[in-house]
Amino acid sequence: MLNRTILIGRLTKDPELRHTSNGTATTSFTIAVDRPFQTNGKKEADFIPVVTWRQTAEACANYLSKGKLVAVEGRIQIRNYENNEGRRVYVTEVVADNVRFLEFGNREDSGSGTGERGGYGGRRDDDDGLPIDISDDDLPF
Template sequence: MLNRVILIGRLTKDPELRYTPSGIAVAQFTLAVDRPFANQGGEKEADFIPIVTWRQLAENCANYLRKGRMTAIEGKIQVRNYENNEGKRVYVTEIVADNVRFLESSKREGRNENISSNRNSQSNRNYDPFPDDGKPIDISDDDLPF
C-alpha cells in the first residue's frame, strides 16, 4: 500500500506554531494549489489544502515560511475524526508533511531551502547543489557520458 502526496502551491497565511502538552512542536498552514484547468468563466481555481508538520520541521516552517511563498511539500494524507461540542462527529482530512521545499528564496536568503523531518536541516541550509544557479556551466564534450 502507498500513501504519498507531493504538492506545490502558495501559503495562504503564515504557519501557526503550537506545542503539545508534552512539548512537541506542531505547525499548521494551508497551501493553495492551482487546478490545472480553468472554469467556464476562463478563471483558474485552486484547492486549499491543510498541511501539518511536526517537531523540528514545524519550527523551521514557522521560522522561514510566510504567506504567499511558493512551497513544495511531500507527505501523506491523514484522515482523523473527533466529536465536537455539539456531539457531532467531525472528519478532518489533512496532509502530514515530512519534507518541505521552499521554492522561492526570500530577499535575505538568496537560495532555495529544503527541510525534512528525517534530515539535519542545518546541513541542508548550507548545502547548495547548484551554486551557480542558472549560469552556464563550462563542460567540454569529453566530459559528457554520451
C-alpha cells in the same frame, strides 16, 4: 499499501506554531494548489491543510510566510472528533515529512526571494533549511 502525496502550492497565511503538552513542536498551514484546468476562463485552486512536526515544524514557522511557494511531501491523514455541538467532524490533511522552500526570504522581505533552494525534512542529512547564496555565474545552466 501506499499513501504518499507531493504538492506544490503557496501558503494562504503564516504557519501557526504550537507545542504539545510534552513540548513537541507542530505547525499547521494551508497551501493553495492550482488546478490544471480553468472553468469559464478562471483559474481554480484547492486549499489543502498541512501539518508538520518537530524540526520541520520549527523550520516552517521560522522561514515560511503567507504567499511563499513550497513543495510538500507526506501522507494523507483523515481524523475525526466530536465538536461542541456533539457532531462528528472529519478532517482531511497532509502530514508532511518533507517541506521544500521553493521561494526563500525572511518574513520582512516581501520580494520573491533570492534563493530557489531550501527546505527542511527529516530524510536529508545535508539539508539544514538555511538559504544558500549562489550567484548566477556559478550555475551550470
